[in-house]
Amino acid sequence: MMDNALKALKSRDREMVLLEHIIAVLHWDQETGMPEAAVNERADQLSMLNGLLHEKVTDSDLGSILNDLGASDAHPLGDSSLSEEDRGLVRTYYREYSREKKIPASWVKEFTEVTAKGQAVWAKARKTSDFPLFKPYLEQVVKLNRERSSLLGYTNHPYDPLLDEYEPGMKTAEVAQVFAAMKLDLVTLLERIQIAGEVDDTFLYREYPKAGQDAFGRMVLKDMGYDFSRGRLDESTHPFTTSLGADDVRITTRYTEPSVSSSLFSTIHEGGHALYEMGASAGSLAGTGIGTGASLAMHESQSRLWENVVGRSKAFWTHYYSRFTKHFAQQTKGITMDAFLRGINKVQPSFIRVDADEVSYGLHVILRFELEQALITGDLSVEDVPHAWNSKMKELLGIVPQTDADGVLQDVHWAFGMIGYFPTYALGNLYGAQLFASLERDVPDIHDQISRGELGEVLTWMRDRIHQYGAIYSAPELLERATGSPLDPAHFTAYLEKKYSDLMGI
């Protein structure tokens, strides 16, 4: 029976993965060049396929199959006689199936309606910096997320089941502890860097023609190990990575002429995501539901590691700066490599999370994590959110936005109905730093290699420790397997301490 059930699960898995990839084709096309008038029917196409997928995930026959494989709340990985890989597959579908079964259709309907309207209202509210306009929708979103938390159930904290949706296996208490340590370190470091004085990065905002940005970005991607026979690079308004097939992992970037910084680091960032997907959707995991990243934060660890730990490092630019200036001789005239390095690593508290530097970024996330918990527990009312936001900005970053557009209204996540997502961004930085510390231990001359433009060992190590396991294990488990220790935020702050003491002489 187990054999048949496993066969049935894999056949269903294949159909669902194919559907997900087809949905990804439609999304990719929509973002990269679909004719504007096509948008309405495309929504119908996506809605039909998402409906099909939902039917398959919630099909009670899937429930029986998972049951036959021994899956239950007590044994979410199924029967212990199954292989690790198969247990990973059981875990993935049992998780989805049992979650969907707990959420009634009425909740889904209300959520869909509230967030559909909420997104449009949010966009308008942000434009006019009008929080009261968005307030009723945020109230609904909070109410719905509290209901969702109850429906899914929890033991310790009502925020747990929400967080778990985005970062399976992670608990609120653990994040809180880790973030508390990180907060202390970041605030101190931020102060020290600010005392060290102003950094000039104006040269990054000169006229950098797109053709050069594109050529340089593609060269770096190739050196990183991005396989263009299994992917392609396109342009879109917001950069993203998407899997349209096991051997079709595409990335997009945005060329923000005149400035160069955004496209360059977006390309490397998305390249990091893509390398992970390419490595996870290979071998026996290719084309299965576990041939993908372990979690959002683990994904973010790969993108941020390439973008920041590698891409903004002295070693990296030791090799690449002369190649960069070949494309942009005019723009970088008189700028030494060290000055360039300080420019791309400039730290300056600012209002907008997505524009934040490596040091203040974590503080932006902590702010949201703290507000979200308080909203879910009921300790904070929606009405008081703008005030709470601004006080926390003052406390963490020492600045206060003049408008809600630059404050509480800046992110789209709440309008999408997503509460529990933000922590994954900062966790990604923590995972990435911990992984890189392990890599440095295993490959002591990694910085020398990078400074010769040899990026291969970085990828090889990640393939070996992280990528090849796809989503077989949860992210915390995978991190511990890869590095030998549970999550420890000290690696991240040590990395930043070292970087900025080298850079700024602090």
Add this chain to the structure above:
Amino acid sequence: MMDNALKALKSRDREMVLLEHIIAVLHWDQETGMPEAAVNERADQLSMLNGLLHEKVTDSDLGSILNDLGASDAHPLGDSSLSEEDRGLVRTYYREYSREKKIPASWVKEFTEVTAKGQAVWAKARKTSDFPLFKPYLEQVVKLNRERSSLLGYTNHPYDPLLDEYEPGMKTAEVAQVFAAMKLDLVTLLERIQIAGEVDDTFLYREYPKAGQDAFGRMVLKDMGYDFSRGRLDESTHPFTTSLGADDVRITTRYTEPSVSSSLFSTIHEGGHALYEMGASAGSLAGTGIGTGASLAMHESQSRLWENVVGRSKAFWTHYYSRFTKHFAQQTKGITMDAFLRGINKVQPSFIRVDADEVSYGLHVILRFELEQALITGDLSVEDVPHAWNSKMKELLGIVPQTDADGVLQDVHWAFGMIGYFPTYALGNLYGAQLFASLERDVPDIHDQISRGELGEVLTWMRDRIHQYGAIYSAPELLERATGSPLDPAHFTAYLEKKYSDLMGI
């Protein structure tokens, strides 16, 4: 009951159209830039969606719905109380449903296997000009098509049901009669043109940079009325037009540097197809199964009318030649507009159908139509096809290919299993000429308009008489409604007579 059945049909129609459009997205992506390694999974994605579509088309509930709407072999349009539009929809689905029901799964399986292998073998056979290699597959294809003809049933000619699949409502006897008249005229005209002497077209094969070809092609498309907010132009190995949505009709072209002719006329040709689709998938037909062209031949009438009747006309180049030479001053130096016009209309019998001029093209199609009929009746054995091919080439075009690669092996259609398709190409020319003759009658100064670069009336007339009806009527019916007469090949030969007497002074 009728109301409910109609509602049910429309709901199913919507799902099938969405699926077809999603399939088109996958195909378009595959042809325009999908990473090479993605090809295997893309085949699985397409196979899954095609399977879903097939399930829907053959669903016995669809049969009941059509039955409730009064559809039967005697009344394929359903109940006479339905609107014209709804009867068109009933006709479309009754046709597909009852056809699929007649074909057993065993036939489909064999056909799929034979043609899958046959295509690969054909490609190899063509490369090495090895007909015996392809022969067993062609024998299977002929056998399967004869079986299919029997399964579908016919009254007069076994070729009828095959032809009807590609050109609904058209009969072998009618095509034979029409082609007989056309053959006589074309053979005579061909001889007269050849006597008139050699035409120089070498200037078309100079170095025409792609950027100029692209810019000129886009300008012409815009002038034709192609709506870039509902479509886009890309590159692919073989040019095509495809509907990815009611408001998403894309075309591709191929820039054959150095020469200019192929890309230029491909772009206009596909533009003609796209204008038809855009006009048919509008208003109440948008997003329905009849919001598309009436038939292959009617589609071809639109593409060839724009490519040849408009795009190779003196009037057209009176306006565009100076715009063309602006892009290509060097390449067209010393070439007068008249010389250019003679060059792009050069007539010369050659072996390959797809490269044929307007006069000999029809003869290539007649050859295939005659051979296909003989294969289906059993009057010709597959073994004798190369010999028959070459004799007919001699008879119709006065030349004999040296190799089967330049003869019987040149087209992919038989390897795909398609018998009955070829006539639609020539019928397209006939429909197009008849439509344009009507347009000339209705808009006497149309040539003057075109010579001022005003192409709008051509589109307006086609929208009014052809496009807006989508696939409500069969092509023969639509042609008669639009022009007031049944198909008459004299319009086509008269058009060619006039053109070449003006051009060559014959």
